[in-house]
Amino acid sequence: MSVLVFAPVQDGILKKLALEAVSFGVQLAHSLQSNCSVLCSSEISAEAHQQMQDLGVALCLKAEHDLMDFDAVVHDLTQAAARVGAQQLVISNTYLGKSVAPRLAVRLGMPLASGVIDVPKKSNDGWGIRRSVFSNKGYAFLQVKGHPCVMAITPNSFPIENRTVGECKTEALAVPFDGHQIKIQVNRVDRVVGKIPLTEAERVVSAGRGLKGPENWHLVESLAASLDAATACSKPVSDMHWRPHEEHVGQTGITIKPDLYIAIGISGAIQHLAGVSSSKVIVAINTDKEAPFFKVADYGIVGDAFDILPRLTAAVQRFKASHA
Amino acid sequence: MNILVCLSQVPDTTTRIVFTADGKSLDKNGVQFIINPYDELALTKALELNESMGGGRVTVVHVGRADSESNLRKAMAIGADQAIRVDADATDAVQVARELAAIASKDRYDLILCGRESIDYNGGMVGGMLAELLGLPLVNIMTSISSNGTEAEVSFDVDGGRAYAQVAHPFVATCQKELTEPRIPNMRGIMMARTKPLEVVAASVNAEQTQVLHYEPPVAKSGCRFVDAGDMDQLVSLLHEQSKVI
Ligand SMILES: Cc1cc2nc3c(=O)[nH]c(=O)nc-3n(C[C@H](O)[C@H](O)[C@H](O)COP(=O)(O)OP(=O)(O)OC[C@H]3O[C@@H](n4cnc5c(N)ncnc54)[C@H](O)[C@@H]3O)c2cc1C
Numbered sequence: 001m002s003v004l005v006f007a008p009v010q011d012g013i014l015k016k017l018a019l020e021a022v023s024f025g026v027q028l029a030h031s032l033q034s035n036c037s038v039l040c041s042s043e044i045s046a047e048a049h050q051q052m053q054d055l056g057v058a059l060c061l062k063a064e065h066d067l068m069d070f071d072a073v074v075h076d077l078t079q080a081a082a083r084v085g086a087q088q089l090v091i092s093n094t095y096l097g098k099s100v101a102p103r104l105a106v107r108l109g110m111p112l113a114s115g116v117i118d119v120p121k122k123s124n125d126g127w128g129i130r131r132s133v134f135s136n137k138g139y140a141f142l143q144v145k146g147h148p149c150v151m152a153i154t155p156n157s158f159p160i161e162n163r164t165v166g167e168c169k170t171e172a173l174a175v176p177f178d179g180h181q182i183k184i185q186v187n188r189v190d191r192v193v194g195k196i197p198l199t200e201a202e203r204v205v206s207a208g209r210g211l212k213g214p215e216n217w218h219l220v221e222s223l224a225a226s227l228d229a230a231t232a233c234s235k236p237v238s239d240m241h242w243r244p245h246e247e248h249v250g251q252t253g254i255t256i257k258p259d260l261y262i263a264i265g266i267s268g269a270i271q272h273l274a275g276v277s278s279s280k281v282i283v284a285i286n287t288d289k290e291a292p293f294f295k296v297a298d299y300g301i302v303g304d305a306f307d308i309l310p311r312l313t314a315a316v317q318r319f320k321a322s323h324a
Numbered sequence: 325m326n327i328l329v330c331l332s333q334v335p336d337t338t339t340r341i342v343f344t345a346d347g348k349s350l351d352k353n354g355v356q357f358i359i360n361p362y363d364e365l366a367l368t369k370a371l372e373l374n375e376s377m378g379g380g381r382v383t384v385v386h387v388g389r390a391d392s393e394s395n396l397r398k399a400m401a402i403g404a405d406q407a408i409r410v411d412a413d414a415t416d417a418v419q420v421a422r423e424l425a426a427i428a429s430k431d432r433y434d435l436i437l438c439g440r441e442s443i444d445y446n447g448g449m450v451g452g453m454l455a456e457l458l459g460l461p462l463v464n465i466m467t468s469i470s471s472n473g474t475e476a477e478v479s480f481d482v483d484g485g486r487a488y489a490q491v492a493h494p495f496v497a498t499c500q501k502e503l504t505e506p507r508i509p510n511m512r513g514i515m516m517a518r519t520k521p522l523e524v525v526a527a528s529v530n531a532e533q534t535q536v537l538h539y540e541p542p543v544a545k546s547g548c549r550f551v552d553a554g555d556m557d558q559l560v561s562l563l564h565e566q567s568k569v570i
Pocket residue numbers: 207208209210211233234235236237248249250251252253264265266267268269270271272275285286287288291303304305306337361
């Protein structure tokens with residue numbers, strides 16, 4: 001019962017979410033007294049290979065496909081699973097994972113558990129898996145019937161832990177995808193440049209209607225820059241086009257789980273909290289000491305954002321300078 | 325075009341989520357069920373596509389029990405031509421996807437729309453499974469579509485950006501906000517919906533692979549520590565020393 005993890009490669013590098021999935025896969029394999037293989041989407045650097053070896057990966061299979069070609073990813077994962085006899089497949093539940101995992105599960109005839117937030121527990125009947133439901137307003141304990149399973153894990157939920165088991169071998173995946181099934185012709189991809197993508201960010205600075213207008217967002221951006229954080233916003237802010245739609249977090253926007261979420265001038269409506277409440281540490285800044293956000297915050301500051309933001313940014317910069 | 329829209333129903337977004345004492349299910353007391361917001365977008369877009377092409381038909385399908393019929397009537401009041409309800413408890417994504425595939429196979433649909441996820445179980449699975457079961461392309465997390473009936477221009481969210489693509493009908497797409505604004509039923513729509521067909525079909529498959537054993541509420545925060553607005557250095561040092569997030 002070996003484990004197969006999918007690792008998207010970008011310019012030869014494995015980013016944090018890929019390493020998280022690999023580390024999860026190795027731990028899962030360990031609990032099964034088995035080993036973990038990784039399918040890399042393309043050629044990896046010597047450094048990335050060493051990282052995988054340190055994490056405890058036994059075999060690295062290399063594919064050669066475009067990450068935008070989800071059909072090829074599903075095909076290659078199916079081939080790779082057969083090759084190593086994998087019964088557990090692991091993929092990070094990013095946009096790529098969401099497009100690939102459901103199709104893969106059906107193609108392999110395996111159950112799918114999406115939004116996995118703990119390493120699953122094995123019993124004789126199958127897997128016990130905890131996942132977030134109701135937009136983080138609760139947890140469900142899912143029983144998967146039998147042991148084969150595709151697991152789509154929630155980003156930023158697992159540590160990256162080294163566990164050396166020996167040498168990590170490399171093999172090319174011999175059955176290339178011929179592409180005859182490609183029916184979606186991607187013409188162009190607009191990448192967000194110069195910004196940390198919200199879904200990958202470890203720290204997020206977010207603001208709401210309390211900021212009064214788009215012209216004031218430089219205050220939010222300065223704080224975010226000082227913290228190497230991504231920026232986000234509440235729904236009305238994106239509805240009024242103060243900020244782009246992809247920054248809208250909440251029940252009807254993006255759900256995020258960063259280490260640090262700073263909410264500025266956001267009241268804390270239930271739909272907003274649904275998307276951010278599983279952040280590890282929450283800081284709320286609001287003029288109204290009764291604002292609901294303080295009920296879920298770890299740290300609160302009652303005060304005017306226009307006064308606080310420049311001083312908070314300066315304090316972070318001072319801290320950085322003294323800890324450089 | 326002949327369009328199929330898959331609708332799930334979910335607790336209203338303002339619902340305070342409470343589980344029953346035995347933890348085995350959601351406490352439905354006083355909970356109002358609405359059409360999943362992403363599916364409402366799918367329905368509106370289906371209507372808009374057909375209006376722009378001057379014809380076609382929109383069918384909504386739901387796997388669930390009779391208590392969802394008011395939402396199916398609402399979908400017809402918004403403008404769907406007919407509704408199909410597969411009479412089964414929707415407990416597992418594969419089971420739902422197989423029921424939907426069975427319905428989709430009974431007719432020739434040019435386009436099958438789902439939501440990107442249902443906001444209750446947050447699975448985000450059914451659309452992709454349905455595409456695979458039907459052997460159709462999947463446009464996941466679609467943010468725009470225009471079509472001439474044979475081929476569509478679409479955009480969809482990808483990690484770190486947005487993709488623009490062409491795809492030939494038929495295909496499955498899952499809908500994301502930005503696609504359109506949901507439509508509200510008017511009086512005439514509500515009157516007309518009363519006489520539109522709502523067909524109930526028996527469940528055809530029993531393919532459940534997973535089961536929720538129990539639910540738990542999230543762990544409550546230990547309480548908010550207020551930091552003096554005048555002392556931002558203190559906040560920074562708390563974030564560094566106590567929380568270790570910077
Ligand atoms: C179906 C549905 C889905 C929804 N989905 C989402 C969602 O996904 N995400 C989302 O965010 N919302 C969502 N909403 C909207 C949500 O209910 C709230 O309306 C919204 O979150 C409020 O945004 P806000 O906090 O920015 O604005 P407000 O509620 O207006 O709050 C502004 C806050 O700023 C504070 N403030 C004012 N001036 C200052 C200042 N100078 N300094 C500091 N603080 C200040 C105020 O005290 C107040 O607390 C949804 C609503 C519905 C009905």
